[in-house]
Amino acid sequence: MPSSPSPSSSVQRARQSLADRLRELRQAAELSGTDLAAAVGWHKSKVSRIEKAVQPVTQADIRAWCDACNAQEQADDLTASLRAAEGGYVEWRRLEPTGLRKLQESYVPLYEQTRWMRVYQPHVIPGLFQTAGYARALLGAITEFRNIPNDVEAAVEARLGRRRVLTTGGHTFVFLIEQCVLDYRIGEPEVMADQLRHLLQDMSLPSVSVGIIPADAPRPMWATEGFTVYDTSQVQIELLTANVTVSVPSELNTYFKAFDELSALAVYGSAARELVAASLRALGAG
Template sequence: MPSSPSPSSSVQAARQSLADRLRELRQAAELSGTDLAAAVGWHKSKVSRIEKAVQPVTQSDIRAWCEACGAQGQADDLIASLRAAEGGYVEWRRLEPTGLRKLQQSYVPLYEQTRWMRVYQPHVIPGLFQTAGYVRALLQVITDFRNIPNDVEAAVEARLGRRRVLTTGGHTFAFLIEQCVLDYRIGGPAVMAEQLRHLLEDMSLPSASVGIIPASAPRAMWPVEGFTVYDTTQVHVELLTANVTVTAPSELNTYFKAFDELSALAVYGSAARELVSGALVALEAQ
């Protein structure tokens, strides 16, 4: 199995990708490095250093570069890529040095600021719907797998505390859950049965739309990694090794499109409740 890239190597790769895009803009504008440097008032070596990702590029550098190349319309996308290069990929071990409680609490400001949250989950029940038993089982597995300090009980309390956004502050939520999630035995049958009953209750919340994507649905969109969309400004993608924050407009649009495509596969209302109830009946019959 190939090893996951370190945060530093991932950042450098992102910087090089940005540098490559800047070089392509210069070449498309038929400018030499010397021409571009003269147009923006730089020493000619700065262009070369930026294109080799040796010198960090700033937002003002990007805007000046794009203007000189007649590509002002691409500046915002490139600036978003710059932000992503600096902080978009963060390994979990850097976020969880003392356990999971602080990480759970760190999401609260973002949750409170977000007016429209869209969540796609192909693996677990969405966090805002999780019961204490389900959270405890899930976080214990994560703690053991990542070999981090065990503060599971405090982390459970912190995660459950985030649920208040479901009923306060005028937030709107759209959740998409793959049907297979209803069958995974996180915490064992009793914990899972309690979780499914709780999910049925939460599906009645006026702030939330819940869609279940049936396993039998003809796939016009394949199952992808789980992700959360915060308004229209950022997307968080949880990988096995790291949390990825997407802010580049073109990438955001891809996730918006994916959510729309996945939404079209889902069933809602009574049809969705029937799938959850069916999973609960099958579980309790065992």
């Protein structure tokens, strides 16, 4: 079985990909490395070092490069690629050195500034809908699996505190949940039953739209990793080992398209509520 690439190798690949795109722009403009260096006032060796991903590139470097290649329209996309290479992949161990509470709290400013949040969740009930019992069971399992300091009770309190964005003005939420999530047992049966009842209540909130993707829905769009879209500026993906932030426009568009196609598979309103109710009945709690 092949080993997974390390985060450092992922970052290096992202840097090399950016360097390759810069080289392609130079070649498309029919400029030599010496020509480009002269156009922007650099030593010619800097161009070579950037194209080999030996020297880190800055936002100012990217804009100067695009100007010299008469490709100004590429600057924003390349700058976003730079941000992704610099901080898009962050291991959980770096985010959770003292436990989970601080990580839960760190999301609050982003949640509060986001006007339109879109969430696709194929694994667990979305965090903003979670009850204390469900969150306690889930965060407890994460704490044990990752072998991090146990501050589960404080983390649960912090996670529940984020729910206020659901009922404060100016926010719109769209949630897509795979039907299997309703049947995955997180915690004891009574914890899961309470969670499903709570989900039914939250589905009635005026700021919220919830779609459930039936297990038997025809799948022109497959189930992907879970992701959250914040307005139109970034997407976050939670992997087993790391949190990934996507901000490159071309990659964002891929996630926007995926969300739209997944939305088309979902049922809403009474049909969605019936799927939740069916899972409740399966627990003997209908």
